[in-house]
Amino acid sequence: MYAFDYHRPTTARQAAGLLGKDEDVRLLAGGQSLLPMMKLRLVQAGDLVDLNAVDELRGIARSPRSLTIGAMTRHAEVADSPDVAEAIPALAAMASTIGDPAVRAMGTLGGSIANNDPAADYPSACLALGATIVTNKRKIEADDFFKGLFETALEPGELVVKVSFPVPAKAGYAKFRHPASRFALVGVFVAKRSADIRVAVTGAGANGVFRWLEAEEALKARFIVKSLDGLVASTDGLNSDIHADAEYRAHLIAVMAKRAVQQATA
Amino acid sequence: MVAVNMxxxxxxxxxxxxxxxxxxxxxxDHLRLTGTHVGCDTSQCGACVVHMDGHAVKSCTVLAATCSGSQVTTIEGLANAAGLHPMQEAFRENHGLQCGFCTPGMIMTAVDLVHRKGFALDETTIREELEGNLCRCTGYHNIVKAIAAGAQAMAAEGPAQQVAE
Incomplete structure (x- = not known):
């Protein structure tokens, strides 16, 4: 790791103050992606602002229509939360498949979406569920938040405070894991909220998470697995690498989408 | 420099x-508690698993400064004057190790698993929960047996064993 100055605020306001507008300042959430990248010297931070003592950024709140999760809430807390299991069981199930148990004990929702790894699970959940990302400055719709590989709409000085998920009528998530890294080669999150049906794909896109609009249209006729029969995802814009070429990923998108709908309608 | 207290x-x-x-x-390096091992140093292998405030974490992927104010338990903290922790004893009894490099992390993960999921653990659960712990010797069979037996033994010992957490 390159050297950095360490800061440990206890409030979100202090954290935002320390973050300032300097791009050389980085926020440390659970650290399960950032620390490995810093160890490899792929990321350099002049100042590191550790959010682990900011208790107000943690917690899960449920209202009849939405579920709000603090940015520093750990994956394990989301996976084990009775409120999440009741309101959006697909989200709890998804959180329980991130990394491994020790990674889930540290990794956070805010860290995952701010990093926007193209194979991360949470971006697909945010996009499919139509989540609203609440920062210290504004509210950002998930559709406007994820901007590409490791790119988000967050501006200098802006930090994720919480994410609000509207409670869907039905939702499901299916992923095909890379056998060694266990990251999603392809993951598909589907959600139905009255007439609004969204299908979000992670792991496959060369530009990160995206919505599969043709599948959304097909599911609007009837929200059942059969509606996706014969539908093939386009290979345009899909990743091709040693793990899977674009054709294979396109095939997996259709298979995972069906499995996700099956879960949602089970 | 940063002041760290845990x-x-x-x-x-x-x-x-x-x-x-x-x-x-x-x-x-500082406390000379060398029971916690560094295997991959990339948060994949689990040889470095310790408990931080009662949760198993990979200590190669947590800053020491982040742990300020925390309770940390390492493999050295499991045994007491009366002898080995039941999970350690179960690994010995069941031949749950060969070279032993992964064992501290395996045992810390196993104890955390029992705390989270209870004393009656089926094989599928144990194998799934070992996702983040790699062993290059045993093929895992005896580790899985050891964890099931260790969980039973922890049940027999009752809550006293959890005091260290």
């Missing part, structure tokens, strides 16, 4: 550290 195996531990110091480096 409790390790029930004892206070303080130091002025380079902020880059990882928890595992603090434990091994």
């Amino acid at each position: 409790t390790v195996n029930g004892k206070p531990a303080s130091a002025e550290l380079d902020p880059r110091t990882l928890l595992v480096q603090f434990l091994r």
